[in-house]
Amino acid sequence: MSIKIALAGNPNCGKTTLFNALTGSNQFVGNWPGVTVEKKEGKLKGHSDAIIVDLPGIYSLSPYTLEEVVARNFLITERPDAILNIIDGTNLERNLYLTTQLVELGIPVIAAVNMMDVVAKNGDKVNTANLAKELGCKVVEISALKGTGVTEAADKAVAVANARRRMIPQHSFEGCVEHTLAHIEEAVLHEMPEEQQRWYAIKIFERDEKVMAQLNIPADIQKHIEQDIKACEDEMDDDAESIITNERYVYIGTIIKDCCVKKNKGGMTTSDKIDRIVTNRFLALPIFAVVMFIVYYVSVTTVGTVLTDWTNDTLFGAWIIPAAQSALEAIGCAGWLTGLLVDGVISGVGAVLGFVPQMLVLFAFLAFLESCGYMARIAFIMDRIFRKFGLSGKSFIPMLIGTGCGVPGIMASRTIENDRDRKMTIMTTTFIPCGAKLPIIALIAGALFGGASWVAPSAYFVGIAAIICSGIILKKTKMFAGDPAPFVIELPAYHMPTVMNVLRSMWERGWSFIKKAGTIILLSTIVIWFAQSFGFANGSFGMVEDMNDSLLAAIGGAIAFIFTPLGWGNWRSAVAAITGLVAKENVVATFGQLYGFAEVAEDGTEVWGSLAGSMTAVAAYSFLVFNLLCAPCFAAMGAIKREMNNAKWFWFAIGYQTVLAYLVSLCVYQIGTLITTGTFGVGVIAAFVIMAGFIYLLFRPYKESNKFTMNVSSVDAKAKAKA
Known part of the structure; x- marks a missing residue:
């Protein structure tokens, strides 16, 4: 029978590094049942009968956050054979709080004091013999980063687990x-x-x-x-x-x-000196802007884009797809089957893999920033700003990454511990225009506004406004209501991460996307391919050459009336919006096909005249707003489903995005038409009713916030009374 060892410790104490060192490639990554907290298990190297369970990084076993609930429930109900408690040797006082709780559980504990190399470098000393005597459990010195003491800690954990030695805490309260x-x-x-x-x-x-x-x-x-x-x-x-x-x-x-x-008791460490600049009240944001500009520039604009373009245009566009087309035609494969395999399956896989190089570069930067300790500082810097409209400081990173691609942006939400904040971030991240939405912006700006420079900035303003307003409104609903989660974050000492850990983190995130989101994209593109390629022509059902005869056109015609209040109630615009669910850049290509152009430029220059003739300027901007805010592409939907880990939450997120997009677009068109032409009707009345409801939801009292303020005030009053 295998033994189970729980790995527990504070966030940023080196737990993940130790887990990777103990398990190597024998890891199983998933989610805890019913929640979005990541679950990692792995077989201990050298011990085929020992399984390491990596618990979420927590500060205590008090159930304030979802991570603490998950960890505590596992320890209480599963009762592992031993606990390997990772302690940051440079922050003993804060880390020992969790240790005192763990030893009270009656489960054998091995305390592994990590970062002893940094402790020695600072000239500090930790007497582990006395520490073991005080805690009532064995204590081992380790450096997970350098691999020293790791094997000894694992062997001792296995030994106490096999011995089933019951330990009673030696300390007592007074x-x-x-x-x-x-x-x-x-x-x-x-x-x-x-x-x-x-x-x-x-x-x-x-x-x-x-x-x-x-x-x-x-x-x-x-x-x-x-x-x-x-x-x-x-x-x-x-x-x-x-x-x-x-x-x-x-x-x-x-x-x-x-x-x-402590050698320099009360003195400033190297990390403290760096933080005086990096987290400075005035310099923090400019430094952060420079760092993220470099990340964004390399990942999205240069290296990442070059790799992604090569994957899309050369690997699939010039090599794989033409080769597959020629091979299938050479063996006499049926036309419909050739279309399915080439346009559906291979193109669907290409749509997934085309994102991967860009994502891997982003994930590598993220892993480096997390491992060196800077990511925690970013969350600390942004929290004060984001908390004003209901989000955590950690929500900023996913949204920033989402400007390049929504998929890695959504996946980056895993760094947010609080479940409500994580779900809200997932729901709102794709409001920021990603790279795939830029062609739509260019199309509308060129076709209807003469290439006006204000269109693109306004698109980003709409996205940011949607995030801020959504945060304020959703925090006042029952699903997201509650006492504001305390923002507690460990600011670890700065250190240089190992290349292996960065690459491992990058690959785990990338492979997770390929496996989960990729399957959804593949199935979805096959469905869209079938709807585009088949239909009724000349009294029979089969493949059609003219998209006007396709099932997709029939569906577009059937639902076009839904978009009439938005100003673009024709089937071509409806079809373009539908195909945009596969990939947002499909909107421009679809317009090109529907208006008779086989090839179109990225900004859809060829269809500007036709589009301008079918829409007013206000309707076109309404179309733009809808596509910016509505449900994202299938790749991003797959990522949302993966991160939500719950079908109801997934559909709620998609529904919220789509309904919000519809209502905002309706207001844009109806009020815009009233201003430009003076037309007044039922639609305008509906728009003003929607606006009134929106303003009410935005400014209604926030009871939970008041409660939190009162609690804080009472604590302050008590403290003053004692003083």
């Missing part, structure tokens, strides 16, 4: 807290194994509702326990959870005093 915990243990937990009693007693003392429900404590005993806890709170003039937190830090302080010696 005063009435200890008395109350003892009473709870005697009254409620006396039948539970001794090594588990401590943790459950503390959770009861903290009034943890989930634990109370799990233990099914009778009402009369609950009442007695509440009286005991209340008496303790009155005596210590604080709430129960704060009492436990304070006692933990008092205990940790004694450990640090006995086990850790």
